[in-house]
Amino acid sequence: MRMDEWVLVSVDDHIVEPPGLFDAHIPSKYRDQAPRVVRRDDHTDAWIFDGNEIEQIGLNAVMGRVPEEYGMDPASFDEFRLGAIDVDERVRDMNANGVLASLCFPSFPGFCGQVLSRPADKDLALAVVRAYNDWHIDEWVGAHPDRFIPLAILPLWDPELMADEVRRVSDKGCHAVSFSENPEKILGLPNHHQDHWDPFWAACADRGTVVCMHINNVFVPSEDTPMDVVIASMPASILSGAADLLWSPILKKFPGTRIALSEGGIGWVPWFIARIDVVYAKHRAWTGADFGTKLPSEVFREHFLTCFIEDPPGIALRDQIGVEAITWECDYPHSDSTWPRSPEALAPSFVGVSDDDIARITHRNAMKAFQFAPALPHAAQTVGALRAQATDVDLTLQSFGHRMPEGQRKTKARHTRDHAQQSATSGSADMIR
Secondary structure, eight states, rough: OOOOGGOOOEEEEEEEOOTTTTTTSSOOGGGSSOOEEEEEEOOOEEEEEEEESSSSSSSSBBEEETTGGGGSSOOGGSOGGGGGEEEEHHHHHHHHHTTTEEEEETTOOTTTTGGGGSSHHHHHHHHHHHHHHHIIIIIIHHHHTTTTEEOOOOOOTHHHHHHHHHHHHHHHTEEEEESSHHHHHHHOOOOOGGGGGHHHHHHHHHHHHHEEEEEOOOOOTTTTTTTHHHHHHHGHHHHHHHHHHHTHHHHHHHHOOOEEEEEOOOHHHHHHHHHHHHHHHHHHHHHEEETTTTTTTHHHHEEEEEEEESSSHHHHHHHHOOOGGGEEETTTTTTOOOOOOOHHHGGGTTTTOHHHHHHIIIHHHHHHTOOOOOSHHHHHHHHHHHHHHHHTOOOOBBOOSOOOOHOOOOOOOOHHHHHHHHHHTTOOOHHHH
């Protein structure tokens, strides 16, 4: 199969939420309390919600900038590539990259919407969460329903309300929700081994809703660790979350559960699969673990979707992972993204790979898992057909003159760690509940 014949579906991209997104969807009684954007005296922008200023508006949405400026997160809406914010321009950028469809995580609300769950007034919080989902499904996805897979956030303080929202958005055609791989450590909420979350998991299993868990842990070994270490090691942080979920009661109680390990890569999976079977064989007699008639590796393949951007070792070992469990992601507009040359970035890994395996990895697995069936004819879904519509898209890189000084680069990793810890603290149980 030629590269121009591929069909690419990305299961992990991101939205930079535009100002005013809540205006048409929030009940009138909460309009004055909904999140809003303010322009600071230094001409940067910030979201304000529940009396708090949210530190970032786009979280590393640097596509379209010169690489030397990647270390500076855009602090003004004027500095984003328009495709990060505007859905019509996003589709043009997808066309330029040959990408048919995209699933988009939030930015300022946090990857699983935790910022919107924090107000003490839970009626307000619920109204805002639902308004965000309605905007995402009705406006962002609704503008181009053949080009986007909807993803919902949840009212994290109440599993019954979470279940209600899973059902509500499912009725609107949304079959994916975002949640944390470690709610105890990241959000200060009950862990996966408690029955606290059962109503939520039951609703997801019943509706065939995929639970997407985006990498969010930041581990910085030392005060002098450079940012390169954080970037290199962060995808593998999902490994411990996968193991925790695998040994939790969730998959036994709710056998229809599907979990996507978003932006976690796949190269570690063959080792992980081998390791969990060894652990089970050697230690279950004294740990009490019980996977019934199956091996842990079989359970992993049944319940987990793995997701990669560029991962030649993982593709080479795809049969050990299980081709049916592999999906692809672009990560637009973040710095790890392969936009606008994603097909070219994938091509070396697909040498010698069968057409059927390529099709499953690039789109079929994602379409099946997320119940996504675009109405476009197949010939219009391909890399070649989409790029033919995008010959006028300007791919020139821009500079805003914000290259990070060398001294700041050395402290960026520490800042990232501290910001992550602050986010986790501010999302503590006392604030979310």
